[in-house]
Amino acid sequence: MLFPRGDGDGWARCAAGHRHWGLFGAAGLLVRSGGAVLLQHRAEWSHHGGTWGILGGARHRAESAAAAAAREAAEEAGLDPADYTVTGESVDDHGGWSYTTVLAHAVERVTLTALTAETLAVAWVPVDEVTALPLHPGFAATWPALRSR
Numbered sequence: 001m002l003f004p005r006g007d008g009d010g011w012a013r014c015a016a017g018h019r020h021w022g023l024f025g026a027a028g029l030l031v032r033s034g035g036a037v038l039l040q041h042r043a044e045w046s047h048h049g050g051t052w053g054i055l056g057g058a059r060h061r062a063e064s065a066a067a068a069a070a071r072e073a074a075e076e077a078g079l080d081p082a083d084y085t086v087t088g089e090s091v092d093d094h095g096g097w098s099y100t101t102v103l104a105h106a107v108e109r110v111t112l113t114a115l116t117a118e119t120l121a122v123a124w125v126p127v128d129e130v131t132a133l134p135l136h137p138g139f140a141a142t143w144p145a146l147r148s149r
């Protein structure tokens with residue numbers, strides 16, 4: 001399946017001077033099911049390649065974080081919004097750019113397949129084993145706070 005290039009695709013610079021993907025910010029979906037969370041292993045050639053993080057990406061203009069996270073999770077792993085319930089949001093605001101983690105709960109750990117070239121794998125990772133993985137720096141920074149939620 002082909003998806004149109006989003007109007008939010010592009011690099012932005014936040015007030016802290018970092019370079020971030022997503023002209024209108026970015027959003028990701030942190031799905032928890034029992035004692036595991038759904039993570040994406042990012043392709044080596046991608047930004048912060050080889051690391052693990054959550055499914056997500058650039059928001060489109062005027063697109064809510066929840067809609068963007070759901071769209072990216074469907075594109076990248078075929079995750080059906082019917083398979084999870086959104087329970088909250090956590091915003092990491094860098095000033096001029098923000099990353100919103102959309103928190104969700106899934107009753108079942110549905111089997112998913114990596115659908116995009118930038119996704120090596122998607123897996124349900126036990127919460128206790130997350131920090132043993134090489135994590136995407138953005139996800140690594142927010143994980144301790146997210147874990148407690």
Ligand SMILES: [Zn+2]
Pocket residue numbers: 014015016017018019020094097
């Ligand atoms: Zn930043």
